Amino acid sequence: xxxxxxxxxxxxxxxxxxxxxxxxxxxxxxxxxxxxxxxxxxxxxxxxxxxxxxxxxxxxxxxxxxxxxxxxxxxxxxxxxxxxxxxxxxxxxxxxxxxxxx
Amino acid sequence: xxxxxxxxxxxxxxxxxxxxxxxxxxxxxxxxxxxxxxxxxxxxxxxxxxxxxxxxxxxxxxxxxxxxxxxxxxxxxxxxxxxxxxxxxxxxxxxxxxxxxx
DNA sequence: GACTTAATTAAGTGATCAGCTAAATACAAA
DNA sequence: TTTGTATTTAGCTGATCACTTAATTAAGTC
Numbered sequence: 001x002x003x004x005x006x007x008x009x010x011x012x013x014x015x016x017x018x019x020x021x022x023x024x025x026x027x028x029x030x031x032x033x034x035x036x037x038x039x040x041x042x043x044x045x046x047x048x049x050x051x052x053x054x055x056x057x058x059x060x061x062x063x064x065x066x067x068x069x070x071x072x073x074x075x076x077x078x079x080x081x082x083x084x085x086x087x088x089x090x091x092x093x094x095x096x097x098x099x100x101x102x
Numbered sequence: 103x104x105x106x107x108x109x110x111x112x113x114x115x116x117x118x119x120x121x122x123x124x125x126x127x128x129x130x131x132x133x134x135x136x137x138x139x140x141x142x143x144x145x146x147x148x149x150x151x152x153x154x155x156x157x158x159x160x161x162x163x164x165x166x167x168x169x170x171x172x173x174x175x176x177x178x179x180x181x182x183x184x185x186x187x188x189x190x191x192x193x194x195x196x197x198x199x200x201x202x203x204x
Numbered sequence: 205g206a207c208t209t210a211a212t213t214a215a216g217t218g219a220t221c222a223g224c225t226a227a228a229t230a231c232a233a234a
Numbered sequence: 235t236t237t238g239t240a241t242t243t244a245g246c247t248g249a250t251c252a253c254t255t256a257a258t259t260a261a262g263t264c
Contacts, residue, residue: 008110009222013179020183022190027240039223041242060231060240066187071180077115078177081122085168128211141253143212162210162261
């Protein structure tokens, strides 16, 4: 499952948002949702495999934290597409419809 | 179907990439894929409803173009999450693991 | 009007996914 | 080593999704 698909799910997106603020243990994350622990665990697995979060084992807890590199790659794609778009012929129309850019 | 889910599909992502370079008719897009016209049409519908592309009817053709606002909103989410992360307590560790940032 | 071209809508199907409960693993505490 | 706590793995199920072919809408051409 790729990075984009990983972020398609709203629960996983909320997890990423939460980890953007601070690192959290799996159980701590679970407590924020009305959902079973296995469900969250699976979501965390997906995010981990997508390179969006990393885990640190601490005793019987797993501390999850945001992996900013994962988000970087995501951002890079957007920039690239928009870069092409900026360079394209559509630029004229863009300046007409949204002049207060950048 | 939200913006994130719309971009989860690789075919739709490729369409967005293509439209980033120039506006294209539906049939023109279909020709780039080994896939039926209805399949592409459905993908375009999803992208349109997600605010990622716009359509202009020109005779019997539908010209699709990238809607940069959609990508902006998308990008904004990524930046916001990373922004929180940059401001968070994890910053110390971040500077240790990736000192050459920004 | 009849035919072709461009594209969409309709209806169906196999695959994937997000959630569940139950069971397993692993560490901590007693 | 028994019990409890934190988390994951296994197995199941209903829902959603990405395709398909067939039918439909709409516009250009003869």
